[in-house]
Every structure is written in structure tokens, then in C-alpha cells.
Amino acid sequence: MHLKKTKRNGRVYLSIVHNYREGGTTKTRTVETIGYADAYAGQYADPIAHFEERVAAMNEERRAERTAIEFAFPPSCTIDANRTESARWGVAIALAYLDVLEAKRAIGSAHRDGSRAKTADEAFGMRADPARTDAFIARRTFEVFTVERVLHASPKHETWERRESFPRPCDFAIDEAYRVLPAIARADEGIARSMRAAYERIRPNHAPLECAHVVLGAFAFDDTDDVDAAEEGHVEGRMAVCLAMVLDEDGMPAGYRLLEADPDEHAVQRLAADIKKNTGARRVVMVAGRLSRAEAIMRMLATQGDGFIMHRPLETAVADMRHWVADDQGYTTSRSGNYRIKSRVRAATVQADEQEGGGEKRVRVRDIVFWGRDYVRRQNTRGDAESGSLDGYACIVTSELDLKAPEVFHLYRELWRLAEPFQVLESDFSPSPYPTPRDEHMRAHFAICYAAFFAMRLMRSDLHWRFNAAQVADALIRMEGGYLAQNWFLFGYRSPVSDAIEQAAGVDAARRLRTRQDIREGIAQARRHIRAGSDKRKDA
Template identity: 30%
Template sequence: MQMGLLLDADGLPLDYGLFPGNVNDMSTMLPMMSKARLRDLGGERVVVVADKGLNTSANIAAATLGGNGFVFSQSVRKARGGLKEWVLDPEGYAASPSGDFRVKSRVADKPVYVEGPGGGRRRVLVPVREVAFWSRDYFERSRAERAKVVEKSRAAIERGDMSGVVSRSAARYARDRPVVRATGEAADHNWVLDEARIARDEAMDGYCCIVTSEQEWTEREVIEAYRGLSRIGESFRVLKSTLDARPVYVWTEPHIRAHFLVCYVALLVMRLMQLDVERSTGSRPSAGAVAEALRNMTGHHLDSNVWLFDYRTDLTDALCEAVGVDLSRRVMTKAQMNAVMSAVKKPRS
């Protein structure tokens, strides 16, 4: 089972969908967009932001249908039509004062392939803005990750273990150079480190490309919109850890759907609390901090009608202020607690 999640610009969940675990990610966007259009989103223009896994012709066509837009990551390694050369060309980049960031952009036509009236595919050019940037942080992270893979490839070559999973993952940079025997027997496998592939991948370290329908946006606006995708990853981490969405201990479809519905509602409530605290304090607490604060806000029974609340922090004060309740008293009676609960149940204006 996999989950598709839609967030708004503030990181608030808008909707979700469940798909079988063997469904390709690129095919989940259209059902999610169709579902979102059935809901009342205020009739506003929607700009879909997604990673390169969803950068397909069908998704671009769907995103632009009805006057909507898109911001998609574009693979540099697999780019065609001179895009890779343009991204890697140092000409045209504007560098930050520190030199840790460089960016450039251009207007271009992106070819997409859509279903024609007769059922065949036809090529359509979509006007887009391409934004390329180089980041030192991204560069260093890519180099560090590659060093680990290169070391695994070198170790696999030394062991001579190139079968199964090893040859597909750990030995990514191992190349088979068969040795043909003059006797006509089967060639021996002579695995060596693929230095050429390593060099090709290193040349792209630190570079990223974004393609968008929003030609009027500045380079900064496009990059900031794309960086907002981190909220999606963070939301899934919250679902899996803080809200215990995984592992799932039920197995019938109705129970599985009910489980994820509860998790989705809990995520929405969590995000609303974080947003309220951010608006009042200027700082957004983590989901883990909010969960810990709520977990510790418990009362200890002192007497038949008296309870002690001895856990109070700046975060608990901000949470109480956000919902308009006063839990500043350390000792409360049942009547006082009932009054607080009554205030909580009243609709917020």
C-alpha cells in the first residue's frame, strides 16, 4: 500500500489517496488531481509542485488543463535536446556573493506527447521556463554519497561477488570486461571499476534543473516553490514515526483505509496546531515537540475533587493560546476542568 498526499503552500494537507504498493508513482498524480478537482478548492488556479518522478507528458498535460500550472524537477542525467549541455555550461550563471550558489534560467519549449483524436500519440510543445542551479551543499552531499557507492563497488570487485543484489546496487560502478579465450571456451568475467561512469556522474554533482509553466515567476520563486517539496517528505516522516502510520497491524481493506484515514486526520490536526503556534510566536515547532507536549499535559489526582497539572512550557502555553483555553493553573477542580472542556468544544470563529 502507498499513499499520495496533497499539501497547500502552508504545508496543510488538502487530500490523500491510497494505491496498491506495486503501482508506479508517475501514474498516481492524475487520480489525485481528479479527486482534488471534485473538492471545493475555492476555484483558484493550482500550481502542482512535484519531483522528477512525476515529470511525464500525461502529468504535464493534466497540470496545464484548465489554466493550471506545474513546477517539476527535471533529471539532468537523462535530459535531451541540449538541456544537459546547457545546465552544465558555466556560461550565464549568476553566483551568490559567497560562491556557494549559482543560478540561470531560460524560456524554452518542452515537447510532450499526448493522445490524439484517433488514439495515436502526437507531439505538443509546451512553453516553459527552465531554471538551472548549482548548490555547494548539494554538491558535497552528492560527492559523499558517491564515495560510499564507489567503495562498495571496489569491495565487491575484490570479493568477486557480482551476483544478485550486489551487481544491481552495491556494484553500480563495477564494469564487466570479458576476457575472451583463444581456445573458444566461455569468456572469463574481469570486473573493473568504471572510471568513465564515475567521471560522468561527478560532472553533474551539485546541479539541479526545474521546469515550470510559470514563466513570469522569478528564479527565486521557482526554486522556493520546489524546495517546498521538503514538506511532503517531512509529512510522511511524521505519519510513519510520530503518528505510527507504519507498520499497519490490520489486513482487510476497510480496516486499512480506516487506519490511514485516522492518520490523515491526525496529521491535519497536527499541522493546524503547528501553524497556529507559528502565527503567534513566529516559530513553527516540530511535530515531535507538539506530540511530546500534549503527551505530558496530564493531570495527577490529588484528592476527590482536586487535580495537579505540573507540566508547563512555552510550547504548551502557545498551544493553549492558539485554541483559546487557559491551562496555566497548576491545581484545578473538576468544575474548573469542565469549564475548560466546554470552552474547547465551542466552535472557533
């Protein structure tokens, strides 16, 4: 940096500038505008000399910041068993995205029934130490479990064992974390609303919700919860729940619901009405896998003008369908050869709405069949319609004729994308460190998973969907540094994915050395960039 002196009408105008090289040429950036030198004559005997000294001090400070850091290790040094912690930079970036979505604000801030909102301390009651209130523990627990879910699905006790590497202090026991799960459960609806509202503020050009895509996914686990097992008449068994994830036309979350497993057409009809009422959507498209009442659900949706993308079991399909699937003609194969797809449009009969006179009416639907190399298990890739072997094929039926077959199948694959982030881990439910009612534990679990899913989706959106969730999560996991010395941590992982993540978050890319303070400052820097950076990128 140097003091630039520009003559204007016999006066000297001062500014501090920095020269740098870009594209083979020297460019100048103004660091600070000072003004006319004679304006400072009353303050300094020699204004120019004063500001030159100031620039020299700034340069010296800058050089000190770039001074090499030296660590001395004797050849015989050993690993300190009491200092094995790590610094997880990927966790810090995920935490910044979670912060921007303002998910934890809803915890302890309002009643589930919508009555007068309370502050966190009113809702939980104060302790002697304000940093140890139940509200604080609930919010910090939510952060720790949610951010870990962004990276991968792991049991809560394993997550808690790594809390020392979390960028924020978590100096309470795991039983306290389990004890506040009901508080997270009571805030589940508020968490979903708060995140969507925050997303719409920071991404004002978000997709409309005129047509909401609702993905139904089933999850099951063993019912062995300590609290409910002690209740009279309780019978242990396999528990199941259906998650209804609401997505806008960009694939970004807009809320979720929990239903009984394998819902019938009446439950789906109530679900569609509830989503329309609460999101303003004029139409919903249900996306579902195997449902026992699939035909009835599709007829109901078609009758009321809604849409569907649903699995069609080939085991019970008519002969024409089986032969059509096994026939190699009509398939389009991907460039990689990993999958192929084809579709056809056919007529179907549904019950007409009473306002339309009742009776039956004809509608057109599209059958789409997909074959994927990754999950094919049979040796004969052509299929054998006579013997009934159609392993490796998946067939869906849809009312959405305006969408191309690959677009429809992309929506159907949301079922697979929900499997990992929302996975129910039985080790979380039994035995639990603190006896938590199963219903509240389940609701808290899905609130945590939803927040993690939303944060990952926003991150992938900022990456322009160039990488899938597994690639992003893997990079975040690997962005971990081991303790070196003097609060410094050494990082040794870099890839095109990690570079893209850091660029999207607006933080320094591929730094080998960071302190915990650097990581905390990086979270704040990322928050600011994520909130403001989207519009700048679009303008560019």
C-alpha cells in the same frame, strides 16, 4: 470587586465592578449591571445593603478559589506503582482542535456509496451499554490514534499503552480498537469532507480553491498482514501506495486520494479530473518527487493547461544541466547559510491538444536547483560535474513561472512535510491484535493521518506559521504533568512555543497545577475560542 453607586436624576444606579492595574494605571471593568436601587425596594428592606453583602460573598468565593493548595509528603515517601499515570495537557489542546474540525462525526453516520445516512447506532448495532457501542469505540479509537499522530508517529500499540493519560475514558482493549478500523476506513471520504466543511465555517476567509496544489507522496511497508496472508495465492512482499494530498492556496488540506504507487500519466489525468469535479478547482498543480513517468506526466499536464512542480533527477540530466548546477554563479544564499538556490527559464516541447490542432508546441518551464546544508553528504561543497558528484543538490522543474523560485521550492517541500505524519509503521500491520484486512487497515491509517495533519495545520495557521510542525509537536509532547496527589498533576515545562500554543487556543498559559476536571474544562474553553477566535484576531 465592589458595589458602585452612581447618582442619576436623584436615583442611585448600582453595578458590581472590578478595579485592576494595566499599563501603570487603574482601570475598571463592569462585572454585573444591577439597575436602580429603588427598583428593588419591594424585594429588600435595604437594597444597597443587600447587594453589598452579595459583593462581599463574591469576593470571599474568589479568595477561596485562590487559596493555596497544600500537599504534605514525608521525606521517606515512595512512588506508588499503582498510580503512575500522567496528564497530557498538550494532547488536550490537540484534541480541542480535532473536535473543532468535526472529523469523527462522519464515522458511522453514512454509507461510503452515498446512500441514506444512518445514525451511528443503526450503522453498528446497539449493545446493552450505550457507551460501549461499536460506534462509540470507533470514534474514541479515532480520537486516540489521531491525536497521538498530531504529536508524533508512533505504533498503535504504544499509543494504546498510554490511553490512561488520554483526557477521555478508553476502557476497552486494543483488539476492539483494531476491530473497528474498518468502520473508520468506510468513513474516510466523509472524514475529509466533514473536516473541510468545518474549516470553511470557522475560517470564512479561507483561501480559494481555484488552483489546487496536489502533492504526491509515496509510502511503503512490508505486506505481512494476518488476514490477507491467509488468502490462497497471496504472496508477501513490499507494498507501496501513493498519497495525493490536496491543498488550497494557503496550504490547508482540502481532501486526499490514495493511488497505486508510481502512477502514470493516465492515472494522474484521472486524478486531476476527479479533484476538479469534487473541489470546484479550475486548475491543479501537481507536486511530486521521483516518478518513472515524470516526463509524460508533465507533458500531459501542460497540454491540458494544468501545472507541475516535479523532481528532475540529476543522474540522467544532460551535460548542460549538470554543469549549470555545479556552477557557483547565480546562487542566492540564505542568511543562515543553510541553503542556497538559483533558477533559470528555458523552452520545452509538448504535444498540443487536439482542439488546438495537434502537433507540437513550445512552452516555457523553470529549472530550480536547491542545495541544503542539512542533507548534503559530500565533502566538496562545490560539486564536481566531471565526476558526476552532485550530492546534496535537488533539482525541480516547474511550469509555474509567475512564482518566485523560493515560493516554488516551498511548495515542493510539502513532500518532506508529509513524510512524518503519514509514515506507515510496519509494526501496526504485523502482527495485529485483531485480524484486519490490509486494504481497510491502510485506508483507516491514512484517514487518521489526514485528520492529524489537518489539526496540526490549523494549529500552525492560528500561530501565524511562526513555528514548524516539529517545534509545535515537541512542545505538545512536553506539556505533560505527573501525578502529585488528590487528583492534582504537576506540570514543569514552558517555552515560547507552548505559550504561543496556549494563547492561540485561548486557555490559561503555563499553569503548574491542573486536575483532570481542569483539563476537560480547558478542552471546552479551547474549542469555543478556536471556533470564534480567528475572526476576532483578524479584526484586532
